[in-house]
Amino acid sequence: MTAVISGETLVYLAMALASVLSTIATYMAVKERDLIRAVVYSALQSGFYSILYYLLAAPDIVLVYIPVAVGLVPGVLIVLISKTERWEKE
Amino acid sequence: MRSIELVVITVVVLALALLIAVAYENIIPSTAVRKVAEFYLYAAYNPFDLREYTAMSPEAVTSIVWDFRGLDTLFETAVFFLALIAGMALARGLYRETPQFKSEGLSLIVKSVTKITAPVIIAVGVSIGLHGHLTPGGGFQGGSVIAVAPMIFIVIFSVYFVLERGVAPSKMLVLRSLGLAGIGLTSVVLFMIALLRGSFAYVFQNMIKPGASISMPAEISGALISGTLWFFNFFEMLAVAAGFSMAFVVVVLMRFGKGE
Numbered sequence: 085m086t087a088v089i090s091g092e093t094l095v096y097l098a099m100a101l102a103s104v105l106s107t108i109a110t111y112m113a114v115k116e117r118d119l120i121r122a123v124v125y126s127a128l129q130s131g132f133y134s135i136l137y138y139l140l141a142a143p144d145i146v147l148v149y150i151p152v153a154v155g156l157v158p159g160v161l162i163v164l165i166s167k168t169e170r171w172e173k174e
Numbered sequence: 175m176r177s178i179e180l181v182v183i184t185v186v187v188l189a190l191a192l193l194i195a196v197a198y199e200n201i202i203p204s205t206a207v208r209k210v211a212e213f214y215l216y217a218a219y220n221p222f223d224l225r226e227y228t229a230m231s232p233e234a235v236t237s238i239v240w241d242f243r244g245l246d247t248l249f250e251t252a253v254f255f256l257a258l259i260a261g262m263a264l265a266r267g268l269y270r271e272t273p274q275f276k277s278e279g280l281s282l283i284v285k286s287v288t289k290i291t292a293p294v295i296i297a298v299g300v301s302i303g304l305h306g307h308l309t310p311g312g313g314f315q316g317g318s319v320i321a322v323a324p325m326i327f328i329v330i331f332s333v334y335f336v337l338e339r340g341v342a343p344s345k346m347l348v349l350r351s352l353g354l355a356g357i358g359l360t361s362v363v364l365f366m367i368a369l370l371r372g373s374f375a376y377v378f379q380n381m382i383k384p385g386a387s388i389s390m391p392a393e394i395s396g397a398l399i400s401g402t403l404w405f406f407n408f409f410e411m412l413a414v415a416a417g418f419s420m421a422f423v424v425v426v427l428m429r430f431g432k433g434e
Binding site for chain 2: 107111143144146147148151152155156159160163164167
């Protein structure tokens with residue numbers, strides 16, 4: 085008896101993994117006191133989201149999500165953090 | 175304390191997932207909606223038996239975004255640029271465009287690599303934007319990819335390097351306005367032509383429609399441009415790339431309170 089895993093199941097597994105990891109990345113981004121690291125976690129979460137969008141067959145969204153959420157938004161946030169304080173207070 | 179928090183979050187996430195799974199089993203969109211989707215897919219590129227409704231673009235998403243539901247996208251663009259204008263108005267007087275001092279930037283290796291990769295980024299962005307009617311992508315996608323290149327230059331070199339090369343907020347404002355004017359012109363050009371000729375056409379019309387026989391060119395010397403879609407994508411790309419670059423340069427240049 086051979087274990088049969090179809091391609092569709094693999095896609096669903098990858099989607100489940102990406103969503104779980106994105107949830108963890110969101111938690112880390114919220115809990116992190118160092119704001120620069122929080123921005124990196126947020127970009128990581130966006131990366132998992134773009135994998136999800138790609139697997140859900142929405143390449144149009146992926147193409148706008150990657151430059152905006154991994155490139156432009158962290159860039160603006162890091163510049164703004166550099167103008168205030170790096171560490172979040174209690 | 176932290177473990178309790180983790181348990182609560184895990185339970186909430188799992189419960190939400192279960193809820194969505196159950197909802198997916200029970201809530202199915204009505205079949206009337208599917209007819210619309212079927213029609214859009216059938217009509218996106220169909221010069222054969224739907225000549226009066228087709229958008230002449232094999233990319234169904236772009237043909238919906240800029241043709242079938244074009245007015246929605248026009249107002250989305252308007253909202254985006256209103257937000258940008260509001261941001262610029264808030265930043266007025268907080269930045270100077272003239273270079274004040276030279277900045278070193280990062281090491282020579284990083285600079286050389288950036289000089290090679292940035293043109294590639296821009297080329298990919300232009301390709302995504304101008305092929306929006308053929309492959310996934312479009313004006314907004316291409317424009318935001320292009321806008322990453324000035325951002326990388328600002329980080330690796332300095333903001334003054336970018337300013338000296340002409341990516342100044344005032345010039346970007348002009349480019350952005352050109353893009354917006356292009357989108358406006360493209361949406362009324364057929365209407366104006368029909369008005370001059372004394373015939374009839376709709377605003378935002380692309381291909382021939384029932385009762386309006388005037389049409390944008392679907393292809394130029396064998397290359398498919400899908401009428402207005404190519405022009406919309408091109409002008410949107412200009413406007414978005416210029417808008418994002420302008421916003422980023424202004425944010426970097428801003429000095430809060432002190433300075434001056």
